[in-house]
Amino acid sequence: MKKDTLSEKKKHKPARHPADESYLRLVFRRFVHHRLAAVSLIVLGVIVSAALLAPIIAPYDPQDIAGPFAQPPSGSFWLGTDQIGRDMLSRLLYATRISLLVGVMATAISTAIGVLLGLIAGYFGGAADMIIMRFTDMVMSFPYILLVLVAAAIFRPGLVSIILILGFVDWPGIARLVRGNVLGLRETNFVKGSLVAGMPLRHILFSEILPNTVAPILVYATSVLALSILDEAALSFLGQGVQPPTASLGNMLNGAQSLTVLTTQPWLWLPPGLIIICIVIAINFIGDALRDALDPNGGK
Amino acid sequence: MGKYILKRILIAIPVLIGITVIDYAIMCMAGSPLAMLQGPRVSEAAIEAKEIALGLDQPVWVQYFLWLKQLLHGNLGYSIKSFQSVSSLIGRHIGPTLLLMGVSLLVSLFLAVPAGIYSAIHQYSKGDYAVVTVSFLGSSVPGFFLSLLLIDLFTVRLGWLPSGGMTTLGTAGGAADVARHMVMPVMVLSFSMAGSNIRYIRSAVLEILHQDYLRTAKAKGIGRFKVIYKHALRNALIPIITVIGMEIPVLFGGAVIVEQIFSWPGLGLMTMSAISSRDYPVIMGVCLLSAVVVLIGNLVTDILYAFADPTIQLD
Amino acid sequence: MQDTQNIPLIEIRNLKKYYPVKGGILPHTVGWVRAVDDVSFSMMRGETLGLVGESGCGKSTIGRLLVGLEEPTEGRIFYQGRDLSTLRKNPKEMRRIRTRLQMIFQDPYSSLNPRKQIYEILAQPMLYHEISRRDTIHRDLRRLLDMVGLPETVLGKYPHEFSGGQRQRIGIARALSLHPEFIVCDEPVSALDVSIQAQILNLLKELQAELKLTLLFIGHGLGAVSYVSQRIAVMYLGGIVEYGDAQELFAHPAHPYTKALLDAVPIPDPAEKNRPRQLLQGEIGSSAAPPDGCRFHPRCPWARPQCKNTRPPLQKVCSDPAKQSAFSHDTACPYGQEGSLSEWENIS
Numbered sequence: 011m012k013k014d015t016l017s018e019k020k021k022h023k024p025a026r027h028p029a030d031e032s033y034l035r036l037v038f039r040r041f042v043h044h045r046l047a048a049v050s051l052i053v054l055g056v057i058v059s060a061a062l063l064a065p066i067i068a069p070y071d072p073q074d075i076a077g078p079f080a081q082p083p084s085g086s087f088w089l090g091t092d093q094i095g096r097d098m099l100s101r102l103l104y105a106t107r108i109s110l111l112v113g114v115m116a117t118a119i120s121t122a123i124g125v126l127l128g129l130i131a132g133y134f135g136g137a138a139d140m141i142i143m144r145f146t147d148m149v150m151s152f153p154y155i156l157l158v159l160v161a162a163a164i165f166r167p168g169l170v171s172i173i174l175i176l177g178f179v180d181w182p183g184i185a186r187l188v189r190g191n192v193l194g195l196r197e198t199n200f201v202k203g204s205l206v207a208g209m210p211l212r213h214i215l216f217s218e219i220l221p222n223t224v225a226p227i228l229v230y231a232t233s234v235l236a237l238s239i240l241d242e243a244a245l246s247f248l249g250q251g252v253q254p255p256t257a258s259l260g261n262m263l264n265g266a267q268s269l270t271v272l273t274t275q276p277w278l279w280l281p282p283g284l285i286i287i288c289i290v291i292a293i294n295f296i297g298d299a300l301r302d303a304l305d306p307n308g309g310k
Numbered sequence: 311m312g313k314y315i316l317k318r319i320l321i322a323i324p325v326l327i328g329i330t331v332i333d334y335a336i337m338c339m340a341g342s343p344l345a346m347l348q349g350p351r352v353s354e355a356a357i358e359a360k361e362i363a364l365g366l367d368q369p370v371w372v373q374y375f376l377w378l379k380q381l382l383h384g385n386l387g388y389s390i391k392s393f394q395s396v397s398s399l400i401g402r403h404i405g406p407t408l409l410l411m412g413v414s415l416l417v418s419l420f421l422a423v424p425a426g427i428y429s430a431i432h433q434y435s436k437g438d439y440a441v442v443t444v445s446f447l448g449s450s451v452p453g454f455f456l457s458l459l460l461i462d463l464f465t466v467r468l469g470w471l472p473s474g475g476m477t478t479l480g481t482a483g484g485a486a487d488v489a490r491h492m493v494m495p496v497m498v499l500s501f502s503m504a505g506s507n508i509r510y511i512r513s514a515v516l517e518i519l520h521q522d523y524l525r526t527a528k529a530k531g532i533g534r535f536k537v538i539y540k541h542a543l544r545n546a547l548i549p550i551i552t553v554i555g556m557e558i559p560v561l562f563g564g565a566v567i568v569e570q571i572f573s574w575p576g577l578g579l580m581t582m583s584a585i586s587s588r589d590y591p592v593i594m595g596v597c598l599l600s601a602v603v604v605l606i607g608n609l610v611t612d613i614l615y616a617f618a619d620p621t622i623q624l625d
Numbered sequence: 626m627q628d629t630q631n632i633p634l635i636e637i638r639n640l641k642k643y644y645p646v647k648g649g650i651l652p653h654t655v656g657w658v659r660a661v662d663d664v665s666f667s668m669m670r671g672e673t674l675g676l677v678g679e680s681g682c683g684k685s686t687i688g689r690l691l692v693g694l695e696e697p698t699e700g701r702i703f704y705q706g707r708d709l710s711t712l713r714k715n716p717k718e719m720r721r722i723r724t725r726l727q728m729i730f731q732d733p734y735s736s737l738n739p740r741k742q743i744y745e746i747l748a749q750p751m752l753y754h755e756i757s758r759r760d761t762i763h764r765d766l767r768r769l770l771d772m773v774g775l776p777e778t779v780l781g782k783y784p785h786e787f788s789g790g791q792r793q794r795i796g797i798a799r800a801l802s803l804h805p806e807f808i809v810c811d812e813p814v815s816a817l818d819v820s821i822q823a824q825i826l827n828l829l830k831e832l833q834a835e836l837k838l839t840l841l842f843i844g845h846g847l848g849a850v851s852y853v854s855q856r857i858a859v860m861y862l863g864g865i866v867e868y869g870d871a872q873e874l875f876a877h878p879a880h881p882y883t884k885a886l887l888d889a890v891p892i893p894d895p896a897e898k899n900r901p902r903q904l905l906q907g908e909i910g911s912s913a914a915p916p917d918g919c920r921f922h923p924r925c926p927w928a929r930p931q932c933k934n935t936r937p938p939l940q941k942v943c944s945d946p947a948k949q950s951a952f953s954h955d956t957a958c959p960y961g962q963e964g965s966l967s968e969w970e971n972i973s
Contacts, residue, residue, distance in 0.1 A: 046443070144321075148328040151601040151608070155563030156581065160593055163585040164339055199736035203796075206692045207750040207803060208723040217749070221740040240452050244567055247454050248582070266458050267571070269473075273466045283455040291450035298446070 037303045047299030050292035057289055061106040070097035072104040073255050083277050090277040093265065102281055105257035110289070112173050112258070113239035119177025120238075121184055121231050128188025129215050133196055143189070146182040154179060158241060162250040172251050176238050187230055191223040225304040232297030236290045243286050259286050318612050322605055329601045330381070333594055334374050386598070387591035389584075396595035399580060406476055407569070407576030411561045413492060414499035415554065421504040423550060426511025430519060441508060448505025453498050453564055457571045460494045474573035495572045499564050507553045514549030548618050555611030562600045632706040633667035634839050635691065635807055640664045640700035642686050646913060658913045660686040662863035663700075670806070673833060673840040675854030675871065677847055677886065679909050683863040684843045685731075688809040691841065692728045704807075724754055727800035731812040733792035737784035743795055744780040751802050772835075773798045773828065790821035797828065807839045814849055826852055847886055851875065856953070859883045862920040863912050868939060869954035879942045879956035881925050919957070927960050 060067065075095040083090045089098035131142040149157075157179055165171040195201060196219070204218050239259075245251030246260025254261055259282045265271045266279035380387060386396035429441040465473040471494055472478060477487050569578030577596055584592035640661055648655040661683040668674050676684045689695045691702060693709070702709045704722060712719050730736035737746055747766055751757040757765040767777050773794040784792060793813060800808050810829065814822040830853050833840055844850040850857060851871050859867040859874075859882060867880040878884045885905045907924045910916055916923050922932040939955040 144325055144328060147325045148332055148601075151325065151329055151559075151604045152332070152597060153559040153562035153600045153604065155566055156597060156600055159566065159581070159585055160336060160597060163588065163593070164336065199730040199732060200738040202689075202694055203728070203730065203736055203799060204738075204750075205694060206723070206726075206728045207754075207799070208720045209750060209753060213749070213753070218738055222738070236450065240450075243452050244454055247452075248567065248570065250585070263455065263458070269466075272458060272462055276462075279458060283452070283458070286455065287447075287451050290452075291446055294446050294450055 044295075044299035044302060046295045050295040050299075053288055054292040054296065057106060057285065057292075058110065060103060061110055064100075064103035064107050068097075068100035068103045070100040072096065072100045072257055080275055080278075082275075089281055090275075092278060093271075098277060098281065101257045101262065102259075102285065105259045105262050105282060106285055106289075108169065108252060108256060109239055109242055109259040109286070112169070112176065112242040112252070113235050115173045116176035116180065116238040116242075117231055117235040119173070120180035120234055121227065123178070124181035124184025125188050125220070125227065127181065128185040129192055129219065131185065132189040132192025133215060133219070135193075139189070142185070146185050149179070150182045155241065155244065158245060159248070159250060162245055167245075167250050167253055169252055169256060172242060172245060176241055180234050180238065184227065184230055184234065187226055188223060191226060192219055195219045195222055229297055229301045229304065232293055232300065236293040236297070239286065239290055239293070259283075314616050315613050318609055322609050326602065326605060329605065330378060330598065331374070333598045333601065334377060336594075336597075381598075386595035389589055389592050391584075391587050391589045391592075396591050399592060400577065400595060400599060403575065403577045403580045405576075406574060407565055407578060409488075410492065410495055410499070410569070410574060410576060411565060414496045414503065414564075415557060415561065417496055418500035418503040418507055418557070419550070419553070421500065422507035422511055422553070425504070426508045427515050427546065429508065429512045430515035433516060442512070445505045445508035445512075448501050448503075448508070450505070451502070453502050454567050454571055456501065457494065457498050457568065460497060461571075464494060474571075476575050491572075491574075495568045495574055498568050499561065502564065503557055503560060507557070510553055510556075511546070511549050514552075515546050518545045548615065551611055551614045551618060555607055558607035559600075559604045562604070633703070634670045634672075634705060635841075636667035636703040636706075637687075637691070638665050638701045638703070640687070640690060640702065641698045642683070642690060642695060643698045656913055659683075659863045659915060660912060661690065661697075662912075662915070664860075664863075664865055665700075666858060666865065666868065668807075668839055668841065670839055671833075671837045672856065673842055673854045675850035675857040676841060676843045676860060677845060677850050677857060678860035680845060681909060681912065682860045683912065684845075684860050685811055687860075688728065688811045688841060688843050691807075692726045692809055693723055694728075720754075724750075724756075724803040725806050726809075727803060727805040727807070728809045728811060729793070729796050729800050729813045732816045733789050733796055734784075734816070736796050737792060737799075739784055741783070742780065743782055743784070746784075746795070747780075747799055747802055750799070754803060756803060769798050769802055772801065772832065788821075789817045790824060793817060793821075793825050794828070797825075797832070801832070801836070805838070807841070810840055810842045812844055813842075815844065815846075822849065829853055847875075847890055859886065862910055862915050864920060864936075864957070865939060866921065866957040867955065869942070869956075873954050877942070877954075879954065880921075880958040881927050881960075882921050882958075883956075921958075927958075929960070 073096065077086070077091045077095050077097065079091065079095050080093050081091045081095075083098075089102060092098055092101065127142050127146070131139040158175055161175040161179070162172065165175065201214060201218050204214055209218075242251055242258060243260035243263070246258045247263050249261070249264060251260055252258035262282040263279050271278050377387070384397060386400070388395050389399060392399075425441050425445070429438045432438050461473050464471040472491050473494075474491075476491050477484075478491075481487060565574075565576060566578035566581055568574065569576050570582045573579065577599075581593065581596045583589075584596070641659070641663055642661040643657040643659050645654040646656040646658060647653065664683075664687060666674070676687065678684050686695065690697050697710075704726065709719075709722070712722060737743075744766070747769065748757070748762050751765065752759070752762065766780060770777060770779065775791065775794050775798070779787070779791075779795070784795070787795065796813075813829070814825050817825060826849060829840070829842075832838060833853070840853070842850055842853050847857075854871050856869065857867075857871050857874050858865045859880065861882050867874065867878065867883045869879075874883065875887065878887055882905075889905075905924055910920065910923065916933075918931075918933040918935055919925070919928075919937055922928040925932065937957050937959055939957050940959075942954040942956050
């Protein structure tokens with residue numbers, strides 16, 4: 011049910027629009043108008059496809075010792091090799107893949123949790139709302155990184171646990187957002203009309219209410235995605251995230267904590283750092299443009 | 311007003327209790343800290359004695375109340391590793407962290423408030439685009455990567471600034487020395503905070519600028535400068551209060567990473583070493599402390615809000 | 626079938642809806658808003674009852690109570706003689722009956738989900754309640770749209786592509802799609818342009834006659850309400866103050882509030898410009914703290930000392946006993962008609 015409405019949302023249109031232009035076209039036009047976002051979309055597209063195609067385009071196996079130790083970039087190793095002789099370009103491609111995977115999965119989990127709790131709190135109100143919102147307050151009171159670090163210390167650090175940790179920590183913002191929107195939507199006549207028509211609860215929640223709050227969720231989810239990628243990087247950098255030999259953008263930077271790497275082998279830490287910045291900034295710009303483009307009150 | 315403040319405090323109490331429960335529950339998931347004592351050198355009897363001394367033979371909920379009772383007496387427990395009391399450990403490390411956080415908050419506001427207001431007043435100008443772009447960069451660059459870049463530049467290449475610590479070893483220290491050590495950590499923390507703050511203040515000021523009463527003021531023929539500085543800025547106080555409230559948890563989180571990189575001898579560094587040695591009472595204490603500080607921060611923000619905006623309603 | 630001819634389709638008895646007023650530091654109920662306070666009436670099949678009153682008098686609340694959007698605080702609602710509150714234990718039967726009681730909303734802009742095509746808005750409930758099937762839905766929708774005067778092409782469009790009048794037609798189609806017997810029309814034309822109002826009113830009138838519908842027509846002005854209604858109930862602060870056949874009520878209003886409402890209707894005739902008019906003073910009272918006695922007495926030009934003490938019940942207007950059987954006409958004001966005035970004084 012939910013999947014349906016999510017996939018359908020793109021063709022649907024909110025209320026206040028000139029009838030002569032389809033909503034999607036309007037959104038697209040406003041989005042492209044945002045030049046930085048258009049560029050970001052291209053940059054992100056390139057990075058994502060490179061990551062997806064890593065098994066095909068990577069010149070070496072990322073775990074294989076393919077050449078001499080710590081060699082600077084050269085013709086055969088475009089980005090050089092690491093301390094044990096693995097090809098940096100291949101590792102970078104696979105690391106991007108892992109980091110994107112963590113970001114997307116963690117965002118998906120936290121969005122699902124946030125949407126569900128927000129829907130319940132907003133629609134049912136009363137005690138359910140009180141309990142959920144106080145719980146949200148509690149989770150939000152813990153400094154985010156600290157909570158993640160503690161969780162990472164308790165559970166064995168690794169790919170799956172990092173996804174779960176980030177996913178289970180990042181939902182309060184979305185829950186609050188959804189709740190606020192549902193509070194308003196619950197009182198609309200189209201929801202009342204559906205109730206009068208005797209439609210079941212799942213229809214009201216997922217078919218009437220949810221599609222009308224997808225746009226702000228989408229915008230919020232982009233910032234969650236950016237944050238998740240940053241947090242994975244920070245955690246892995248601190249050695250509490252994705253564990254070697256699996257490469258992630260964060261743990262590739264881990265080596266730069268040593269002064270020799272930092273000063274004499276910049277090819278080991280500059281590229282992953284720059285890729286993180288590119289991904290995160292592109293996502294942030296896209297989110298910003300989406301916010302403007304989806305804003306029903308926005309002119310232009 | 312008094313009623314509003316009282317109500318906010320009453321809402322905060324169950325949240326506070328919930329925080330202690332969550333804090334305790336997380337630590338219980340970690341399993342028994344006793345496991346760390348096990349080793350060839352510890353006899354069975356010693357483990358048991360330790361267990362009873364720590365109250366670990368009791369059921370979980372009894373342990374929670376034992377712990378809560380201790381807490382109310384100001385006792386956060388003892389470090390499993392160093393056997394020092396957690397409160398004294400925190401007390402020893404909190405000073406440098408507060409210094410770092412306070413200075414960073416001030417610097418970030420000092421950057422963000424003028425930049426945000428400028429950007430809002432000159433919406434869609436070249437300057438606005440530049441400010442917004444830089445602010446996005448601020449919130450997109452990972453703090454630890456920025457730290458590496460700064461160390462590479464200021465310590466390694468230019469040799470201007472020390473790469474870590476709070477004072478130069480073997481010297482008496484002094485304010486100037488501490489300040490020199492603080493430059494880079496403060497830069498990293500305030501740059502990443504300023505990013506989101508600029509955009510928040512910008513959109514808040516934009517909203518204020520579009521309000522009817524400002525249009526009225528303009529229509530009355532009051533000059534642009536006067537409109538902005540007399541009418542708009544007073545209302546911009548509210549977003550600034552909000553920003554400070556929002557930044558408290560971010561500061562705590564950021565401090566952990568930054569202190570680790572720059573070996574700043576504060577709570578963050580202490581927490582990281584506690585995490586790596588699975589010293590749960592210490593981790594628990596820091597978590598609890600920061601959650602309570604965040605909660606109090608939110609409470610104070612809400613109350614300041616009520617003073618800045620008399621029209622605020624109870625939700 | 627014979628049975629259902631004699632018992633009212635809808636009957637409400639002593640219906641009350643109080644909303645709690647929360648207050649204090651630890652939120653608790655500090656008072657009640659008496660939105661609907663002891664209202665009773667019944668409607669026969671095929672009848673249209675107009676419910677008028679100022680905004681906030683509780684008329685929309687009665688509509689929402691009837692279609693199950695709200696639960697009554699006290700009192701009963703009967704549908705074909707069956708108590709709806711006892712039916713709640715039987716969800717399946719409840720759902721079936723719910724489809725029989727539909728509603729048309731005031732604001733046609735917010736009553737249609739902006740993210741759905743008209744096809745989805747209309748078809749989903751019909752398919753869910755198995756009123757239509759996948760293979761017959763298009764035929765059924767076409768017939769439905771034909772009834773409300775819309776072309777089939779609307780199905781693929783979104784609500785924002787329509788004007789207010791067209792949207793209200795869609796709203797009517799949605800209400801009709803489940804083959805209801807009773808429809809609450811909650812100010813269905815007050816959000817529309819004046820030029821469109823008449824079209825929608827005519828459509829409702831036609832549909833009512835054609836489908837033998839029973840309508841509760843809620844409005845705040847007497848004009849539109851009297852056009853479609855055979856009987857009219859006038860509400861003030863949660864209670865009905867006058868109830869009767871539309872023509873009789875217009876000709877001989879027996880309650881000062883009804884008189885004032887009628888006098889407030891502008892008459893486009895210069896000769897009538899200086900007619901004696903009874904215009905209301907003051908504001909509608911608060912239903913959280915309604916006045917004692919007759920709710921209307923603080924604004925009433927005829928108020929007497931005893932009006933402050935007892936709340937007068939609805940009673941027959943019996944100016945002419947011969948007429949009484951022909952017209953039902955009740956009023957809550959004992960002084961509205963000289964005839965009844967002395968009677969009331971005799972009783973009390």
